[in-house]
Amino acid sequence: xxxxxxxxxxxxxLDLLANGNSTxxxxxxxxxxxxxxxxxxxxxxxxxxxxTALFPFFIFPIVIISLSGLSPLFILRKIxxxxxxxxxxxxxxxxxxxxxxxxxxxxxxxxxxxSFASIVVRSILTVGAAFILVGVTGFTxxxxxxxxxxxxxxxxxxxxxxxRYIFVLAEEGGRASRARELRSCGRKGLxxxxxxxxxxxxxxxxxxRAERIHMAMLARGFTGEFHAYRQSCFGKAELWFVLGWxxxxxxxxxxxxxxxxxxxxxxxxx
Amino acid sequence: xxxHIVEVKNxxxxxxDGTAALKDVSFMITHGESVGIIGANGAGxxxxxxxxxxxxDPTAGSIHIGHTPLSKGTMPDIRRTVGxxxxxxxxxxxxxxxxxxxxxxxxxxxxSVADVEQRVMEVLEQVGASHLRAKPPYHLSGGEKxxxxxxxxxxxxxxxxxxxxxxxxxxxFARRQLMALLQDFHHTKIFTSHDLDMVLEIxxxxxxxxxxxxxxxxxxxxxxRDEELLSSCRLEKPLSMQGCPICGxxx
Numbered sequence: 001x002x003x004x005x006x007x008x009x010x011x012x013x014l015d016l017l018a019n020g021n022s023t024x025x026x027x028x029x030x031x032x033x034x035x036x037x038x039x040x041x042x043x044x045x046x047x048x049x050x051x052t053a054l055f056p057f058f059i060f061p062i063v064i065i066s067l068s069g070l071s072p073l074f075i076l077r078k079i080x081x082x083x084x085x086x087x088x089x090x091x092x093x094x095x096x097x098x099x100x101x102x103x104x105x106x107x108x109x110x111x112x113x114x115s116f117a118s119i120v121v122r123s124i125l126t127v128g129a130a131f132i133l134v135g136v137t138g139f140t141x142x143x144x145x146x147x148x149x150x151x152x153x154x155x156x157x158x159x160x161x162x163x164r165y166i167f168v169l170a171e172e173g174g175r176a177s178r179a180r181e182l183r184s185c186g187r188k189g190l191x192x193x194x195x196x197x198x199x200x201x202x203x204x205x206x207x208x209r210a211e212r213i214h215m216a217m218l219a220r221g222f223t224g225e226f227h228a229y230r231q232s233c234f235g236k237a238e239l240w241f242v243l244g245w246x247x248x249x250x251x252x253x254x255x256x257x258x259x260x261x262x263x264x265x266x267x268x269x270x
Numbered sequence: 271x272x273x274h275i276v277e278v279k280n281x282x283x284x285x286x287d288g289t290a291a292l293k294d295v296s297f298m299i300t301h302g303e304s305v306g307i308i309g310a311n312g313a314g315x316x317x318x319x320x321x322x323x324x325x326x327d328p329t330a331g332s333i334h335i336g337h338t339p340l341s342k343g344t345m346p347d348i349r350r351t352v353g354x355x356x357x358x359x360x361x362x363x364x365x366x367x368x369x370x371x372x373x374x375x376x377x378x379x380x381x382s383v384a385d386v387e388q389r390v391m392e393v394l395e396q397v398g399a400s401h402l403r404a405k406p407p408y409h410l411s412g413g414e415k416x417x418x419x420x421x422x423x424x425x426x427x428x429x430x431x432x433x434x435x436x437x438x439x440x441x442x443f444a445r446r447q448l449m450a451l452l453q454d455f456h457h458t459k460i461f462t463s464h465d466l467d468m469v470l471e472i473x474x475x476x477x478x479x480x481x482x483x484x485x486x487x488x489x490x491x492x493x494x495r496d497e498e499l500l501s502s503c504r505l506e507k508p509l510s511m512q513g514c515p516i517c518g519x520x521x
């Protein structure tokens with residue numbers, strides 16, 4: 001179960017990145033969540049054949065990564081992990097949508113390929129932005145920020161618990177699976193059957209653990225309310241951060257900056 | 271009235287699948303006593319502990335904590351009085367960081383932020399874990415998790431400390447540290463354990479559970495001398511009371 005184990009380690013690493021102390025790390029989590037939200041909305045709201053207007057948006061991940069000192073390779077690898085899903089979503093577009101949209105000399109590019117490329121670029125941008133957000137803020141702080149911005153507490157608590165117990169569950173699942181592997185002596189064991197019972201057991205064990213955790217919470221006076229210890233505040237720096245990026249994103253969304261630059265350059269030569 | 275008395279009368283518990291885990295258990299523990307509850311696997315130790323703070327409902331019988339009967343209405347108060355440390359710290363540490371976890375109880379008690387902060391730092395200092403306060407629980411080692419789990423309970427300033435297998439999974443040094451910590455806690459203490467040497471060292475009184483019944487209840491030193499009683503309950507003398515495996519002599 002090397003893969004589960006390394007995935008958990010990777011997740012822990014992403015979590016540890018949030019302990020950094022750069023200008024970006026020090027900003028209030030709400031500012032970062034807001035900016036990421038505006039970014040994602042702007043990127044996904046383009047029409048499906050839009051490609052050129054998306055490229056200027058790469059400025060956001062590039063600037064944040066270089067300011068916060070995250071490893072670009074690490075983020076790229078995380079995004080690459082999701083690529084198969086993105087390809088699966090977009091792969092049929094070129095097959096069904098064959099109308100030629102762009103003529104490059106003798107080569108006609110169909111609308112399907114354009115929308116496919118657009119899906120890929122959008123995914124890289126949005127998924128990358130989400131990873132960067134967690135990397136510079138930490139999952140807990142993101143949840144708390146969402147709650148402070150009005151998300152119902154129940155959801156915030158669910159998310160926090162999910163995140164806390166991913167590690168415990170992955171370790172438990174990894175152990176069970178290793179035990180199965182060792183006893184199947186390099187062969188397939190009982191194949192898919194033994195896996196279904198393994199997953200069933202894992203579910204029941206999760207259930208029992210949830211009961212014990214609830215008991216532990218009740219034993220410490222839990223009455224349904226979470227009191228989180230907070231100390232960050234939304235100051236001037238946060239305000240400028242949000243205003244600056246949001247304005248830029250809205251300009252990039254409403255004006256096609258790539259085309260403008262292109263016509264500027266071609267205009268210079270003509 | 272003392273808050274520190276635990277009285278269990280004719281307690282019975284039958285699980286929904288029909289297993290009778292506790293058949294008839296009665297005892298009384300008074301202020302400041304340190305009691306070890308021992309017994310074979312499946313003797314009913316963990317079930318008994320879960321009754322002490324109302325995590326399970328008795329099938330029959332009653333439990334009084336400091337003369338207050340345990341019922342729905344008195345539960346919140348009793349849960350503050352009885353601090354329960356679970357066997358698996360992963361069940362007990364559910365907040366994102368160690369600090370948040372220890373602060374969870376005091377916040378629920380309605381303390382102010384400054385008071386909570388002070389109390390958290392005090393108990394983390396007490397268990398020797400103040401350097402871990404910003405860490406998430408899943409980054410801790412087994413011994414560290416255990417110490418933090420104890421801190422979460424101490425932060426509620428309980429009058430009675432109840433622990434399920436406190437030394438399980440600890441290395442010898444961490445076990446010693448934990449035992450020293452427990453000896454410093456001067457209120458009523460109740461432990462279940464298979465670590466009989468620990469029971470011998472820190473418990474003045476021992477209760478043996480066997481198949482859901484109290485088989486013996488008395489001073490620890492006397493109970494551990496009765497070999498016949500111990501072997502009839504699938505137990506044996508603590509290692510420190512047995513002969514040396516190399517020279518055969520006793521300490």
